[in-house]
Amino acid sequence: MNKVLIALDYNPTAQKVAETGYRLARAMNASAILLHVISTATYYSSLNYSPIMGFDSFSNVVETDADNKLKERAQEYLDEFKHHLGDESIETVLKTGDFGETILQTATGLNVDIIVIGTHRRCGLDKILMGSVVEKVLHHSSIPLFIIPISASGENK
Template sequence: MKKVLIGIDYNPRSEKVAIEGHKLAKQLGAEVCLIHVMADVSYYGVNYPSFMGFETQSEMQVDLNVIAELREVAKKYIARAAEHLNDPTVTTHMAEGTTSGAILDYAEKWGADMIVLGTHSHSVLEKVIMGTTAGRILEKSKIPVHFIPVKN
């Protein structure tokens, strides 16, 4: 194992995932990258024609500055998380899109040997209807996935 990609989100339990994932990577002598994925917010600024009685021209005018601010907040979050690990060799990556797809894409691009994720407790019904990010990554990953259990 030479490269370990650790996925974190805004859930406070991500601290445990980052710390435990970092510890595991260091025991393996691996390089560490923290990844945070922001939902694709750019589509909110698109002016679609009216549909189903909804006037997107007036209702969906999202200030593009807000989108830029959200990106900056996410970048600061991931940088601060890396600083918290007190290891200057830790790198970061901020992505946009679907969480599972963005993590899998970056894992391949970066050449990760393992993905570390937290597993949040979701209800059985939620898992059946929507699935989980961790489940989608596990299903499609070509590399080992290590889960850190975090309870809600």
């Protein structure tokens, strides 16, 4: 294995996904690539990423034309992960689009060997309304996945 793509969302639980994915890459002597996808459908009114690896507030979702500011903050978010993991050789990739499709396209385009992604264990109405990025990636990927189950609190149950 040569490349591990680690898909990170805005959620503070992404820290566990990044750390686990990075350990996997190191164990396989592979390069790590951190990916963050900004949704084309929704922009966030809060452009502040918290120091705990996520948006400081997800409750205020509104349309905004602050694309450049959002991209700048998202890149800072990826750079924080890189710094947190202590490896400046980690590649960061920032994309805009549908989460699942963009993860798949990026993985294929970068010719990665495995995709590391976290699942928030959504179910019922929440899953229907929000969709499941992991499910989409799982059902459409020819690249192996390493799925990390994460509860809403960030702890495994």
